[in-house]
Amino acid sequence: MPRNVEIKARVADLAAIEPLAAALSGREPVIIRQDDTFFRCPNGRLKLRDFGDGTGELIFYRRDDSPSLKESFYEISPTRSPDTLRKTLTLAWGVIGRVRKTRLLFLAGRTRIHLDRVEGLGEFLELEVVLRDGESTQAGMAEARTLMASLGVAPGHLVAGAYLDLLSAAGKTEDPAP
Numbered sequence: 001m002p003r004n005v006e007i008k009a010r011v012a013d014l015a016a017i018e019p020l021a022a023a024l025s026g027r028e029p030v031i032i033r034q035d036d037t038f039f040r041c042p043n044g045r046l047k048l049r050d051f052g053d054g055t056g057e058l059i060f061y062r063r064d065d066s067p068s069l070k071e072s073f074y075e076i077s078p079t080r081s082p083d084t085l086r087k088t089l090t091l092a093w094g095v096i097g098r099v100r101k102t103r104l105l106f107l108a109g110r111t112r113i114h115l116d117r118v119e120g121l122g123e124f125l126e127l128e129v130v131l132r133d134g135e136s137t138q139a140g141m142a143e144a145r146t147l148m149a150s151l152g153v154a155p156g157h158l159v160a161g162a163y164l165d166l167l168s169a170a171g172k173t174e175d176p177a178p
Contacts, residue, residue, distance in 0.1 A: 001073045005129045005140030006063070007148065009157040014115045014123045018104065020151050021113045025106035029115075032103045037086050038164050039093040045162065046093070048079075048086050056082030058089075067160040069141045072128075097173050099163040111147060118163050120172040125153060 011017060022029065035050040044062035056079045063072035079085050089095075104115040114126040127147055129140040148154075159166065167173050 001075060003071055003073045003131050005069055005127075005131065005137060005144050006072050007069050007125075007127050007144055007153075008159050009125045009148075009153045010159050011123050011125050011153070011157065014104070014117065014125075017125060017151055018115060021104075021106040021108070021115060024108040024147065024150060025113065027107060030105045032105055034099075034101050034103055036099045036101075036164075037089075038096045038098070038162075039089050040096055041093065044073075046089075048082055048089060050082040050086070054082075055080055056085070058085065065161045065165065067158040068155070069144050069158075071131075071137045071140075097164045097167065099167065101163065108147065111143065113147070113151075116163075118167075121163060121166055121170070124159075124163075125151065 018029075033052050035052065036047045037050070039046045039048070041060070044060055046058070046060050048056055048058050050056045058077045058079060059074060061072055061074040064070045099118065101116050101118040103117075106113040106115070110130045112126075112128040112130070114124075114128070116124045116126060118124060127144050129143045129147075131137070131140045161169075164173075
């Protein structure tokens with residue numbers, strides 16, 4: 001199962017971080033609009049990511065929800081019919097919530113730098129250091145720490161859980177119906 005090391009941090013101003021991420025990447029960013037529907041899942045998290053263009057991804061992942069660097073295991077299955085898949089999964093498992101965001105994606109080597117504007121929550125930075133088969137988690141954590149320092153992210157900025165958890169804690173969950 002693929003895995004990465006990741007962090008999520010609340011940031012005050014994405015515009016201040018964007019040039020730092022661009023310098024680390026050396027490439028133009030990709031703008032991605034994402035509508036994530038989360039389903040009941042007893043052994044991890046299951047979400048359908050709809051890109052709004054008739055494509056999407058069904059993503060299962062499992063990770064610790066602590067406010068620190070963490071290893072995440074995931075599987076991604078592309079789909080060309082996210083609306084139909086959402087309806088089917090809703091009937092089978094039930095929806096627990098939705099998260100809508102606009103993501104600016106920078107690639108810095110094997111790391112995905114996400115600058116996220118999340119509806120109802122604000123601005124966040126995520127790092128995902130993709131690990132090679134057999135590579136230690138500690139190697140990915142060291143790389144993530146270096147990138148955090150380069151982007152001005154202190155350990156105290158890290159947040160626990162998923163955006164869905166943060167929306168729920170803030171009382172901002174919406175009717176999960178598609």
